[in-house]
Amino acid sequence: MQESGAADGVHGLVVDGLVHAYAAEPVLADVSFALPAGRVGAIVGPSGCGKSTLLALVGGLLTPARGRVAGAFRRPAFVFQDPCLLPWRTARDNIAFGLKALPLGRAERQRRADALREAVGLTAADGDKHPQALSGGMRQRVALARALAIEPDLLLLDEPFAALDVGLRRQMQTLVRRLIDARGLTTLLVTHDPAEAVRMADRIVVLSARPATVAAVREVTLPTAGRHDGAVHAEVSRLVADPAVARALAIDDTAVEPV
Amino acid sequence: MTAPRSRTGLGAIAASTAGVLLLLGLWEAGHAAWGSLVLPSPRETALALWRMTVDGSLWPAVAGTGRRALAGFSAGVLLGTGLGAVAGLSDTTGRLLQPFATLALGVPAIAWVVLALLWFGGGGGAVVFTVLITVAPIVYAGAAEGVRSLDGDLRRMARAFRVPRRVLVWDVYLPHMLSHLFPAVATALALSWKVAVMTELLGGVGGIGDRLAAARAQVDTVAAMAWIATVVALLLALEMLLLDPLRRRLLGWRQALPGAARHGTARRDAAPDL
Known part of the structure; x- marks a missing residue:
């Protein structure tokens, strides 16, 4: 870019x-x-x-x-056809993934991730699940939240x-x-x-x-x-x-x- | 993740306890049928084990075997992981190394024992070498597959988010690699213990294997059973106190895979036969 x-x-x-x-x-x-x-x-x-x-x-x-x-x-952000979530991280940590490229503390990353999780319509319980436990639509919501979290x-x-x-x-x-x-x-x-x-x-x-x-x-x-x-x-x-x-x-x- | 939780709940504990009791019952029944010379009772075995503990012969043997097994295991894991990672990254290296891995895997452990004793004599070196050569190819295969199978889409995603290299390694590469490497390393750990005892037995190197050989020479079935019980107890302790908690911590995310709730992933990595 x-x-x-x-x-x-x-x-x-x-x-x-x-x-x-x-x-x-x-x-x-x-x-x-x-x-x-x-x-x-x-x-x-x-x-x-x-x-x-x-x-x-x-x-x-x-x-x-x-x-x-x-x-x-x-700061461009991508959402791909495949959600490309990390299977070993919870939905919440997946949303926060892109934030690791920014100079933010852990608490701030989690706060932003939670806000975005809510914005895309996922519950706190969904946030604690791993991607395999989520439906296709929910996974794509996580991918969307991950993209928006970095405030692109x-x-x-x-x-x-x-x-x-x-x-x-x-x-x-x-x-x-x-x-x-x-x-x-x-x-x-x-x-x-x-x-x-x-x-x-x-x-x-x-x-x-x-x-x-x-x-x-x-x-x-x-x-x-x-x-x-x-x-x-x-x-x-x-x-x-x-x-x-x-x-x-x-x-x-x-x-x-x-x- | 409610389904996997039930497997560690009360029902699971009851089932495991029932399994152990059944085993002890069959052991007792065998003893009743064939007598102490063939199959000493659990009580006799426990008493022999207690005597070994008190007279101080148990701990040095366990420590000796443990030290040699661990040395060979560590060397094998380092060698296997290093070569496996290289093989995973480069197809040419992978092809070059494959015959060596196949050879090391294909030669029976007992044959390696014979060769090791011929090459290294009856010292601890023979044990360490045999463990290393049986462990390395298993770890090698896991590491190579771990590196080779990393999803290109995930790499592209990580690049798109411009995360630093540290995050790439820690959040993407390592967890993926571990999911392949850990089952191999867990198998290798159990295997290293058994191979160490076997080499000690044939080589008279000392340790538990040596004590087993002595028990055989003296037709002391009770002592033999006590040493076998020691090996099994140590394997179980390793499994329950070290590997299971590690597995839950490192690979807990796999429990959410479809079907995993029913079949579980924990025992998929059963140790291969010698």
Whole structure:
């Protein structure tokens, strides 16, 4: 993560001409987009198009071959599809894990962990359990609390709800959006599900198939509070009817065989 | 975690006590059937044990065996952990070392005893070597697997949170490594004790093994039983006073694994046969 953002006068996240390859295989051909501070962006694209790579580049886990990520972000936090919890630590200690990178005493770490545990809707008894004793949804809540505990200025969500069933996913989407809004947190979400993007994001960046370029950038104009199913479905229909989006996501009605 | 707790509750204690009583009952019955020369009674054995304690022959033998077993065990654990960690980190080294591990594991302990006695003569060195060579490959396998199987996702997560190296080692690497290493080390500890006694017996090195050999020469079944009881008691004490508490402390988190409540994980690491 470059810390030159403030000097650049960049307000928010700017991804500028990112190019990346694994060995000789190009993954990102040329990806540029911007996201205003405090907004939620969604990266949508066909599977294997390099969405996760893009997120890792933005979060500083990878160094781009070319291009740059700008923004005055010092502390990004990740939530992955797999919760990636330490099985030998309790939920509470897992939430406090990221805090060990900060100059905080043990008592303060535990206090913050407890506050976040409550914020994501876990009881004190859940906090004392090890991850194996928690359900999939609860584990993902722990992972979310762990990310928010470090008080990040950039939240990076990599398909965080893909492994959850539909009802749980809906719950988590609402919870996450509420927590993000309460903190005014700039957030980048990777998802393969256009409905999830519409439900959660303010701006949708559609990537093409690998090697990825930006196929389309669309704003979601629905008010955050008014994103119930009907409105979301209508918006998704509008989105995928867009030729640029449909081409990138390989949504082609004529190619679908009759059932 | 309420299910695992019940295994250490009153019901569990009652079951364990019943098991010990059953064992003593069968022992007594065997004694009644075959007589003292074949199977001395528990009472005779306890009396012999008491005499050994009073006349001062028990403690030096136990200390001697313990010292040699512990020396070989420590050396074996150090060697096995070091080489195992290297093998886990580097595939090439792992392949290079595998034949040695297989050889050390495949040769029966009794054959190592013979070789050790030929190489080192009848001194304590033979015992230490035999224990080392039987312990090291077991620990080696555990350590290699521990390092090799560390979840790449967890490493990536730790990197994403930019935790310092100390936290990475202490919170991620070590607990994972221990979960593989501890069962191997626990097995090795019990094994080292048995192998030490065996080598002493065949080599006349001193210690409990030597006393067993003497009892055999004098056809003193009572003394033999008393020494055997000593070995078993020491193994049990090691298990209950050292290994079980350590296991609960270090691997307690595993109890929450699905199925663990029913089957438990504590006894999975039964010692292999010699």
